[in-house]
Amino acid sequence: IAGITQAPTSQILAAGRRMTLRCTQDMRHNAMYWYRQDLGLGLRLIHYSNTAGTTGKGEVPDGYSVSRANTDDFPLTLASAVPSQTSVYFCASSEAAGGGTGELFFGEGSRLTVL
Amino acid sequence: GQNIDQPTEMTATEGAIVQINCTYQTSGFNGLFWYQQHAGEAPTFLSYNVLDGLEEKGRFSSFLSRSKGYSYLLLKELQMKDSASYLCAVGDSNYQLIWGAGTKLIIKP
Numbered sequence: 001i002a003g004i005t006q007a008p009t010s011q012i013l014a015a016g017r018r019m020t021l022r023c024t025q026d027m028r029h030n031a032m033y034w035y036r037q038d039l040g041l042g043l044r045l046i047h048y049s050n051t052a053g054t055t056g057k058g059e060v061p062d063g064y065s066v067s068r069a070n071t072d073d074f075p076l077t078l079a080s081a082v083p084s085q086t087s088v089y090f091c092a093s094s095e096a097a098g099g100g101t102g103e104l105f106f107g108e109g110s111r112l113t114v115l
Numbered sequence: 116g117q118n119i120d121q122p123t124e125m126t127a128t129e130g131a132i133v134q135i136n137c138t139y140q141t142s143g144f145n146g147l148f149w150y151q152q153h154a155g156e157a158p159t160f161l162s163y164n165v166l167d168g169l170e171e172k173g174r175f176s177s178f179l180s181r182s183k184g185y186s187y188l189l190l191k192e193l194q195m196k197d198s199a200s201y202l203c204a205v206g207d208s209n210y211q212l213i214w215g216a217g218t219k220l221i222i223k224p
Contacts, residue, residue: 042119042202042214043158058211090157097210104150104212106157 002026006091006107013081013114021076021110023091031097032074033058033104034066036087043090049074050097081114088112117141119215121203126221127193135188135201135218143208149177149188150202152217158202161188190220198222 007022025032030051035043045058049068063085065077078085091107118140127133139147146165150158164170164179164186176189188201200217207213 040123040216042216043204043212044214045211048211103148103160103163104158106159108157 003105004091004093004107006089006110008110009108010111011113013078013112015082015114016080019078019081019112021078021089021091021112023074023076023107024072025074025091025093025105026072027093027095027105028071029093029095029105030071031094032068033092033094034064034074034076035090035092036060037090037109038087046076046089078112081112083114086112086114117207117213119203119205119213121201121215121218123216124219124221126223127190129193129195129222129224131193132189132191133193133220135190135203135220137186137188137203137215139184139186139203139205139213139215141205141207141213144181145206145208145210147177147179147186148204148206148212149175149186150204152200152202154199161201193222195222195224 004025033048034046037043044060046064047066049055052071055066089110092104094104121137149161151161152158162177169178174191179186200219202217203215204212
């Protein structure tokens with residue numbers, strides 16, 4: 001069982017370009033999340049989805065968009081990348097809606113550098 | 116505001132015991148989580164406390180005091196593979212996780 005798969009694992013991107021980070025889970029979890037992790041800061045929630053067809057904004061949503069067309073996939077799109085979006089991005093899922101109710105399962109992360 | 120505080124870095128000796136503290140101020144409380152994250156890898160779940168007291172799981176234990184807004188993670192019989200960052204997170208009133216910046220634990224032989 002793969003769990004959560006993220007792609008790409010690493011990417012260098014020119015500022016102003018559009019980029020989509022892919023996330024797929026095979027655990028049939030209801031809830032999915034996108035976090036960014038920056039040195040010296042805790043994980044910060046970008047967007048989340050409690051169930052297929054719904055999404056919500058997290059702590060740092062500006063410049064990012066998500067969609068949840070089905071249970072398994074939760075792509076994160078940067079419409080026009082800026083250098084401040086250089087970060088490691090983690091996709092995560094949980095069985096129940098709301099990350100604070102149970103264990104989160106994380107993907108291996110996508111390291112994005114915007115020049 | 117919401118805040119999770121934990122030490123930035125700690126050093127301990129192989130075979131010893133180390134305690135990593137976490138204090139929190141959040142809007143509501145729906146459980147406290149500890150995750151382990153090795154360098155360059157994803158966080159993995161260690162423990163969950165929602166009631167006061169100590170939860171023991173092998174070499175790792177986690178303690179919670181809700182009245183003090185305080186938790187600690189206790190690691191016994193330290194092994195070199197325990198070198199990692201340990202992340203404290205609290206579920207707030209909306210059941211979303213608020214994360215601390217993590218404590219980098221360095222284990223020396």
